[in-house]
Amino acid sequence: MRRGTGRPRFTGPQRFLLAGSFLIPLGSFAVLPFVSVLLHQRMGMDLGTVGVVLAVASLVQFSGGVAGAAIAERLGLQRTMLLALVVRTAGFAAFLPGLHRPPVAVAALLLVSCGAALYLPANKGYLVHRVAEEHRPLLLSAGNSAFNAGIALGPLAAAPLVLGSPAVLLGAVTALFAAVTAGHALLPAEAPDRPPGDTGDPGRRPPRREGPFAGLAVLPFAATVLSLYVFMFFQHYAAVYSVPRTSPFFHGLVLALYALLLVVAQPVLSDRIARLPYGRALRVGFAAMGAGMAVLAVGNHAAILAGALLICLGETVLFLRNDLEALARSPRTPAVVFGHQRLAAGIGAFASGVAGGEGYRLAEHAGRPGLFWAAVALQCALSPVLLAAAPRLRPARAAGRRGRGRCGG
Secondary structure, three states: OEEOOOOEEOOHHHHHHHHHHHHHHHHHOOOHHHHHHHHHHHOOOOHHHHHHHHHHHHHHHHHOHHHHHHHHHHHOHHHHHHHHHHHHHHHHHHHHHHOOOHHHHHHHHHHHHHHHHHHHHHHHHHHOOOOOHHHHHHHHHHHHHHHHHHHHHHHHHHOOOOOOOHHHHHHHHHHHHHHHHHHHHOOOOOOOOOOOOOOOOOOOOOOOOOOOOOOOOHHHHHHHHHHHHHHHHHHHHHHHHHHHHOOHHHHHHHHHHHHHHHHHHHHHHHHHHHHOOHHHHHHHHHHHHHHHHHHHOOOOHHHHHHHHHHHHHHHHHHHHHHHHHHHHHOOOOHHHHHHHHHHHHHHHHHHHHHHHHHHHHHHHHOOOOHHHHHHHHHHHHHHHHHHHHOOOOOOHHHHHHHHHHHHOO
16 A cells, blocks of 8 residues: 555555455355355255354355465465465356255355455455555455445345356356456465565564464454354345345345445444444444344344344444454464454354254244344343453453554554
8 A cells, every 4th residue: 555645545456456355255245145045945955954054164264264374374475365266266166066966066165165265364464465554444444345345236136046047147156256366366476474574564573483373362353253153143044034034136135235335334434443442342343233133033124124234333343343453462464363363253153153053943943033133132232241251351451452552443
C-alpha cells in the first residue's frame, strides 16, 4: 500500500488480490451454501450424515490454515496461493461426476476445503506484506468487502440452477477458478512471509524460527473459536431451514443482501471497530449475532431476512476485530497469525457442524425447528461471559491494551 496525496493507495498486486477476493467467493458461494441441500435432497443423505460431512470439511478448510501458513513460510506466498487454487479448481471439477456418486461429491468437497486451507493464510499474508499497521484495518476490510460482494452474487446467480441444472453450474464455476488460477500465476513472486529485517512495521521485531503455535494470541484465538461456532450454525443450516419455508430464490436474495451489507459496512466501520475496546467489541458482536438467531426462530420471510441482517452486524464486528487483535498481540508474521486464526475457526466450525446436524435433526423431528435457533441464541449470549470468566485469558488484557496502542484500537 502506497501513500499518494494524503491517502493510502493500493498497489497493483493488492488490487489484483482484491479482484480475486470477489471472483473466488463468487464461484465458491454459487455452490457451497447449497451443498447441504444437494447432499440431503438430491443424493438422499440423512441430515446427521450431512452434518458430519460439513463438520469434517469445515475442520479441514479452517484448521488446515496452520499447515497452509507453514507452507507459505517455506514455499512463498505467491506459490502457495497458486498451488491452493490448482487444488481448489480440481475439487470443483470433481463435483461433476460427484453429482451421481455421493462418495465422489464428498471427496470433491474435501478437495475444495484443502484448497481454501492453503490459500487464505497466504492470501492475507500477501495482502498485508510490509504494510504499516495503521493501514491494515482498511486493507483487510476492503478484502472482506470484495469477498462479500462475491458472496452477494454467487448464491443469487446459482439459485435457478442449483437443483435443476447443477452440471451447468459446476462447469461454469470450474472454468472461473481455472481463469483465476492463471491470473495468480502472473503475480510477482514474494519472499516467504519471514522478512529478514525491514518488515515495514517499525514496532515489530523480525520473527525467529519457532514452532507452529509459538506466539499464539490466546484470547483472540478463543474468541474466534466461539465466533465461528455460533456463526456456522447459520452458514450450515440456514439453507435447510429457509428454502422449504420460502424458496431457493428468496434464500439467495437474503444471502445477497447479507453480503452487500458487509460490503458497505466493513470499510466504513473498520476504523471504529479497530478503536473499539476488545471486550466491548465481543459483547456487541455476540449480542447482535444472538439477536439474529432468536429472530430466525420465528421462521417467516420477514424474520429470516431480519435475523440474517442482525447476524451480519455481529459478523462485521467480530471477525475483523478478532483478526486485528490477533495481529496486535502476536509477534509472528501475518501468515502465521492468520493460520492460527483459521485453526480457531476450524475448531469452532467443526464443533458447530457436529452439534448442529444432530441438534437440527432433533428439532425438526419434534416439529419445532425454531427451537434450534433459540438454543443458538442462548449460546451467543453466554459466549462473552465465558471469555471474560476464563482464568487463562484474563492476564491477556494487559497485552490487549498494548496491542490496541499499536493497531490504533
